[in-house]
């Protein structure tokens with residue numbers, strides 16, 4: 001008998017019906033992937049299971065028994081734990097207290113809640129599943145990945161029978177993802193039914209037992225994981241187009257030639273790279289391994305060309321949080337990637353460049369130094385950061401799509417007197433919505449009612465429309481579906497072709513290899529390796545990232 005049966009689920013918002021009678025069955029001990037494009041209805045279906053949307057039609061049965069799940073409390077009582085895409089943590093409370101929050105109702109019988117005991121139990125819980133977290137730190141001080149891991153431990157601490165994970169890996173680095181899969185397999189072996197939502201189709205085919213595919217609120221396929229591969233899934237998701245994009249992206253040589261006329265392929269791109277003893281290939285570029293080594297352009301190929309003119313972005317001796325100084329030059333039209341583990345300081349470096357985190361050192365844009373750096377001044381100088389955490393740092397969630405895009409995009413839509421041209425403004429927003437495939441393509445939609453992936457696209461559309469000189473992108477495709485991901489990659493290339501200097505922080509190694517000309521690898525706030533992308537492959541990059549981990553151990 002199935003552990004979970006959702007039958008005939010329908011749900012409407014003011015804008016109309018978004019689930020049109022969905023059935024979902026999960027067996028005991030099964031990892032069941034739920035996939036679909038951005039806005040297909042995955043999160044809404046899981047919020048119904050978590051008791052967040054009581055006003056739905058259809059039934060939910062656990063072990064064959066119909067149950068009422070009309071509040072989050074009822075969901076917990078039935079043994080359902082949901083890890084939502086957008087976190088539900090209390091930033092001021094410590095990691096341990098946040099983990100304990102989920103368990104407090106169970107301890108209600110005790111007259112007093114012993115917080116020290118709760119904290120100790122949280123630490124034991126995290127240790128049991130092998131997740132390392134700073135238990136005493138306020139959760140608000142953790143990066144997005146740390147918060148994601150806290151959510152995961154909190155859900156596991158409830159010892160659920162049914163565990164839902166809505167894009168748990170979108171914000172995790174490769175090592176953490178593997179750890180999470182091991183936890184999921186272990187739980188499944190113990191009979192827990194797991195619903196797993198992800199846009200990483202390769203992950204789905206390796207980790208899931210069965211797959212349900214949603215498209216625009218309808219189930220369009222149910223299959224065993226072995227029945228198809230990632231390309232087959234992409235076709236099911238959004239039709240053949242997306243699969244074609246994906247194949248095109250995969251076929252793109254990672255030789256730096258994809259990016260821009262300003263930085264054509266490295267001369268050495270086709271010559272066989274000599275693998276260094278640890279698997280990192282860097283013949284043309286002896287990777288400066290000292291923690292303090294500046295990440296200036298490496299010799300040869302793309303890098304030397306990039307080093308020729310005035311750099312779009314020049315960061316000199318930037319010291320962030322007492323770590324070794326970082327220096328970096330990015331030419332107009334160049335895309336430089338930053339790889340590293342969670343907590344390696346990538347996001348902080350990007351924030352420091354625009355003045356959103358304290359630092360010393362200098363930042364120059366197109367040859368002009370940015371004085372007294374603040375995000376607003378940086379934006380005026382043409383440096384935009386798209387942060388990792390779209391909800392708290394990027395978007396005005398209560399504003400419309402149009403409001404958000406206009407926040408920085410108005411430059412091109414002003415009359416000489418500085419007045420906003422109505423028609424130009426509408427065109428600019430409509431164009432951005434179309435280019436980035438925001439669904440629904442309605443610029444009057446309040447951003448808070450968009451699905452997560454679509455909110456991410458609004459953020460990118462906004463930055464692209466602002467005509468930046470330098471764009472710092474922190475995990476730009478996290479949570480974005482496969483079709484839109486390929487489109488975003490194309491837009492990044494297009495921006496580079498238009499002369500924007502781009503810094504791309506990503507956990508997606510394929511994305512880094514396909515789009516960048518150079519790669520910096522960071523560890524605990526320092527740049528430890530610089531590579532010409534042309535000289536490195538996926539295993540090589542992975543090893544460069546994990547090598548620093550071993551060195552640190």
Ligand SMILES: Nc1ncnc2c1ncn2[C@@H]1O[C@H](COP(=O)(O)OP(=O)(O)OP(=O)(O)O)[C@@H](O)[C@H]1O
Pocket residue numbers: 013014015018036037038039040041042043044045085439440448449450451452453454479481
């Ligand atoms: N609170 C809300 N008010 C109005 N519409 C909503 C609300 N929440 C979701 N929707 C709409 O419901 C549809 C399904 O959204 P949902 O978040 O379930 O998609 P999803 O498949 O999880 O997408 P993603 O992969 O981007 O997270 C979308 O059209 C979305 O705009």
